[in-house]
Amino acid sequence: MRRAVTLLAAVSLVGTLVGCSVIAPGKSDRDGTWTAKARPFTSPDGYSFNPPKGWQEGSARAASQASVVFFAPSIDPAAKFVDNILVGIHPPQQDLETTVANTKLGYRTLVPSYRSVVDEPATANGQAAWLLGGTFDYNSVHVENLQLLLMAAGKQYTVTFSCPAASYAGLADVARTSLLSFHLV
Numbered sequence: 727m728r729r730a731v732t733l734l735a736a737v738s739l740v741g742t743l744v745g746c747s748v749i750a751p752g753k754s755d756r757d758g759t760w761t762a763k764a765r766p767f768t769s770p771d772g773y774s775f776n777p778p779k780g781w782q783e784g785s786a787r788a789a790s791q792a793s794v795v796f797f798a799p800s801i802d803p804a805a806k807f808v809d810n811i812l813v814g815i816h817p818p819q820q821d822l823e824t825t826v827a828n829t830k831l832g833y834r835t836l837v838p839s840y841r842s843v844v845d846e847p848a849t850a851n852g853q854a855a856w857l858l859g860g861t862f863d864y865n866s867v868h869v870e871n872l873q874l875l876l877m878a879a880g881k882q883y884t885v886t887f888s889c890p891a892a893s894y895a896g897l898a899d900v901a902r903t904s905l906l907s908f909h910l911v
Contacts, residue, residue, distance in 0.1 A: 804892035851909035870894035
């Protein structure tokens with residue numbers, strides 16, 4: 727049974743690791759105004775968070791096991807890639823500690839190029855959570871992501887921010903602020 731739970735966690739990881747990363751041609755029209763959105767997005771799935779200002783809600787059907795996905799308003803100039811935040815809702819594992827351990831195992835098993843850069847406890851609006859982040863190669867783009875893992879209301883929530891690694895330093899504060907704004911409603 728434990729092996730099945732670990733496998734389920736690893737399979738869920740693939741869908742949420744990159745979010746709904748889009749590789750697309752085009753030019754960026756970013757103006758550098760990356761801030762948290764004034765009004766939060768509230769999902770019919772029972773949660774709320776603040777996506778970055780100007781980001782557009784996309785079709786969750788395009789993302790594996792996604793409740794919602796938000797896309798940056800333009801293509802990232804570091805690569806033909808659309809920065810994104812995806813919220814995945816999964817069946818619960820035993821607890822947050824088990825979820826974190828299984829997610830790390832999934833990285834090692836399914837994403838050989840993954841290198842951890844963030845691995846720390848966090849609090850999202852008073853709720854115990856965990857932040858995991860790393861870099862990896864995806865469709866010829868070197869990606870960096872930050873994930874918030876949270877267990878609540880009998881579900882596992884995984885909120886993932888992804889962008890080209892070359893752009894991450896300029897977006898790290900906004901990514902962290904947006905992810906940590908996540909809460910149940």
